[in-house]
Amino acid sequence: MTGPNIDEFGTRFPPLSDAYDLDLRRRAHMHWRDLKSQRTNAARRLHEGVYVYVGGPSYETRAECRMLRLLGADVVGMSTVPEVIVARHCGLRVLAMSLVTNNAVLEAGPRGDDANIVGQDQSALAASQAAGKANHEEVLEAGVEAAKDMQMLVHTLVAELPEQLQV
Secondary structure, three states: OOOOOOOOOOOOOOOOOOOOOHHHHHHHHHHHHHHHHHOOOOOOOOOOOOEEEOOOOOOOOHHHHHHHHHOOOOEEEOOOHHHHHHHHHOOOOOOOOOOOOOOOOOOOOOOOOOHHHOOOOHHHHHHHHHOOOOOHHHHHHHHHHHHHHHHHHHHHHHHHHHHHOOO
């Protein structure tokens, strides 16, 4: 956050060690188990992990993916964290869910001095570099498919929240 603090929203430096509400996370897992038991084809899993925020708007390089993995990242994204900081600044309870739609490329790509690429033409070079490359169309397609599961979970969670969130 930049600029002057608006004190009625909250303290300038909100603690983020508990940014994601444990009760809401517990409820999400309970509902996910219930929904999964009702569906025979539910292969998707609900996983808690370390979300790392990057500025984007581009997919990470192979080297960045390896670095972030070494630092403990499970998921990398270009949103969520700024919104969570603002919500916690305002004293709101937060549950964040990310729909993971592509895998990070952790293996290094071909080097320019690699003996295996000597004499290759442009199309062969492009093919050797394309292995594991993020494809925006595939990411969108995976998102559409996974969104069905996410919609069911969010609908179930939100249906019970009004009475549960009264303090």
